[in-house]
Amino acid sequence: MTDLSDLSAYTNNPVPLPITGGCACGALRYSIDAQPLIALQCHCVYCQKISGTGHGCFVVTPGEAATTTGEAREFTYVADSGGTSFRYFCPQCSAMVFAKLSRHPETFVVAAASLDDRENYRPSVTVFAKEATSWDPPAPGLTLFTEGLG
Template sequence: MKVTGGCYCGAVRYEVEGEPLMKAQCHCRECQYFTGGQPNDFIAFPDAGFRFTKGAPKAYARAGLDGAVTREFCAECGTQLLTRSPALSGAVILKVGSLDDPSVFGQPQMIMQTDDAQSFHHVPDGILAFARFPG
C-alpha cells in the first residue's frame, strides 16, 4: 500500500509504502489538545517505508514527561502530521486528517484511552476498546 499526505498549506508532503501496523483512535487528554478536543484517528506504518517528499516539519516533545512522544507538524500552518512514540519504535503514526485520501483509514481496529474520553466523544460499539493503552 502506498499512501501520500501533507499539511493544509502544502509546505510539507510525505509518502509511505508498506502495510499498516494498526489503525486506531486515541482519546487521551494529550491527543485532545492536538486535535482541538476530539479523539485522534491514526494509522501506524513501519518507519522504513516513510519519507518526506517536500519540506520538513517542526517537532515537539514535552519535557519532563515519561515516555513523551514526538509530534511533528507544519511550522507554517500548524497541521498535525505524525507522531513518533517510544512505545511503538520503528513506526510512524500518521494523522488521518493529513492523508490525501482519509478514506483509507476506514475505521479503527482499536480504541485507546477511553477513560479520558469526553462526554461528547463517540466510542463505537463492536470495536476493541481499552481504558488505558494496551500492554
C-alpha cells in the first residue's frame, strides 16, 4: 500500500479513541483502539453498486486494533484491484458496516456512515477516480488516484 502518512488527514489531527460504530439497528458493532490510517472515497463499480450511489466512503484502520460484536453476513468478490474484498453486512438491517481486503490484510475498513461520530470521517483521497460517473464526480480538494492505493 502507498505510504499514507503524507496523505492522511489524521497524521497531525487525531480523533478521540476508541472509534466506534455499527449498523442501523445496532446488532453489529465495532470498536477501534487506534488512529485511522486514512479516509477515502472509492468510485469503483462495486462500491457504486453496493452503496447504491456514485461512490463508497471508508475509514481505513489498523486491523489488530479492531474488535467486533454481533453477527455479520459476508459478501466476497474479486475487486477492481484484482484482490478479494470481503464486505460485512448486518443480517438484520442489511447495512454494510466493515470490510477486509486480501491485498491489505493488516487493515480493517469501516463504512463512514457506520461511524457513531461521523465527523471522524475526514477523506483526503479518491481511489478509482477513472470510474467516477459524471453525476457523482470526485470531491474537490482530494488527492486522486485513477486506480487503488496499491
